[in-house]
Amino acid sequence: MSTTTSPAPTGALNASRTAATAARVLRQLRHDPRTIALMILVPCLMLLLLRYVFDGSPRTFDNIGASLLGIFPLITMFLVTSIATLRERTSGTLERLLAMPLGKGDLIAGYALAFGTLAIIQSALATGLAVWFLDLDVTGSPWLLLLVALLDALLGTALGLFVSAFAASEFQAVQFMPAVIFPQLLLCGLFTPRDNMHPALETISDVLPMSYAVDGMNEVLRHTDMTATFVRDALIVAGCALLVLGLGAATLRRRTS
Numbered sequence: 234m235s236t237t238t239s240p241a242p243t244g245a246l247n248a249s250r251t252a253a254t255a256a257r258v259l260r261q262l263r264h265d266p267r268t269i270a271l272m273i274l275v276p277c278l279m280l281l282l283l284r285y286v287f288d289g290s291p292r293t294f295d296n297i298g299a300s301l302l303g304i305f306p307l308i309t310m311f312l313v314t315s316i317a318t319l320r321e322r323t324s325g326t327l328e329r330l331l332a333m334p335l336g337k338g339d340l341i342a343g344y345a346l347a348f349g350t351l352a353i354i355q356s357a358l359a360t361g362l363a364v365w366f367l368d369l370d371v372t373g374s375p376w377l378l379l380l381v382a383l384l385d386a387l388l389g390t391a392l393g394l395f396v397s398a399f400a401a402s403e404f405q406a407v408q409f410m411p412a413v414i415f416p417q418l419l420l421c422g423l424f425t426p427r428d429n430m431h432p433a434l435e436t437i438s439d440v441l442p443m444s445y446a447v448d449g450m451n452e453v454l455r456h457t458d459m460t461a462t463f464v465r466d467a468l469i470v471a472g473c474a475l476l477v478l479g480l481g482a483a484t485l486r487r488r489t490s
Contacts, residue, residue, distance in 0.1 A: 247339055256341020259350065272313050276305035276359045283468035284367040295370040300423050302363050302384050304354055307389035307443065308411050308414055313391025314348050315406040322397070341482040345390055352386035366487075379462065381449040384470045389444055391477035398484040402462040417443035422451075442473035 262269060283301060287293040334447045360379040363369040371378060396413060400406040420430070420438035427438045449466035456463070 245373075250339040251342045251346060255346035255350070258344055258347035259305060262317075262347070262351070268313055268317070269351070272309055272348075273355045273460060275309050276302075276355060277362050280302040280359060280363050280367060291368070293461035294367070295454075297423065298363055298369045299320055299371065299378060299454045300421075300447045302359055302369075302378060303385040303450050304418065304423070304443065305420070306359060306382055306386035307392075307446065308410075309355070310348060310352055310386045310389030311393040311396075311414060312410065314344070314390045315397045315400065315409065316393075316403050317348075317407050318394055319400050319403060323402075329386070329430050329442065330331070338482045339392055341478055344394055345387070348390040349387055352390060353382060356382035356386050371453060372455055372457050373459070376412065377452065377453045377459060381446060381453065381467060383448045384449075384467060384474065386470045387445075388446070388470055388474040388477070391474045391481065395484065398481065415431055417441045420444065421447045423447055427464050442470055443475075445469040 277478065278296065283298065286292050342358065342400060356379055360382055364371060364375045364378065392413060395407040397406060400409060416437075420427070420434055420441055421443040422438070427435050427444060431437065445466040449463055452460050452463040452466065
């Protein structure tokens with residue numbers, strides 16, 4: 234007598250399983266308005282606050298507003314994604330899902346698709362607010378600003394998915410922020426040009442993805458057309474997001490030990 238077993242998931246991504254995972258995550262988020270508000274509204278509120286902090290010096294907002302338009306979505310998506318994924322693991326949801334014909338790649342891609350959908354909304358609102366309501370002076374196309382903001386939000390999502398594998402609690406997930414985000418924030422060129430830093434720090438900044446996010450925003454700020462440097466920066470940010478997503482799939486654990 235032969236027995237039938239469920240087929241093991243293959244390494245290749247399955248579109249239907251990925252879409253089903255994304256739909257499940259979005260359904261769960263729909264019932265969590267505080268998380269949605271954190272992801273979508275907080276970057277807009279921070280930009281609004283920043284604009285009126287520099288109310289007497291609008292040029293200052295013009296100089297740093299574009300950079301922060303990319304940094305704020307990255308930070309919020311990192312926090313929300315790392316905590317949400319960890320919560321799924323500690324509750325046993327990931328263990329149950331991975332017992333089904335669902336590969337780690339399908340799971341990570343589904344999470345990335347769900348949070349990426351919210352990242353599109355977040356980036357569009359923040360970019361529209363900065364350019365058309367807060368009068369951010371941008372030489373280039375606002376659509377290029379939106380592209381970089383979206384890539385930054387997706388990078389934050391990928392980093393959050395990755396670090397959640399190493400946290401045993403939500404508090405530990407938040408603790409990864411000083412280790413993963415703060416060094417990039419200090420070395421990305423927001424506070425001083427990277428070529429003015431100590432050579433060792435400049436070298437480190439050259440391998441951090443947030444540096445290229447800020448550089449890409451500054452390219453849009455200063456140039457009317459898409460430059461080769463902008464294309465390079467956007468490709469590096471996108472490549473880093475894909476790389477980190479791959480690492481996240483490789484290190485994904487079913488439960489917190």
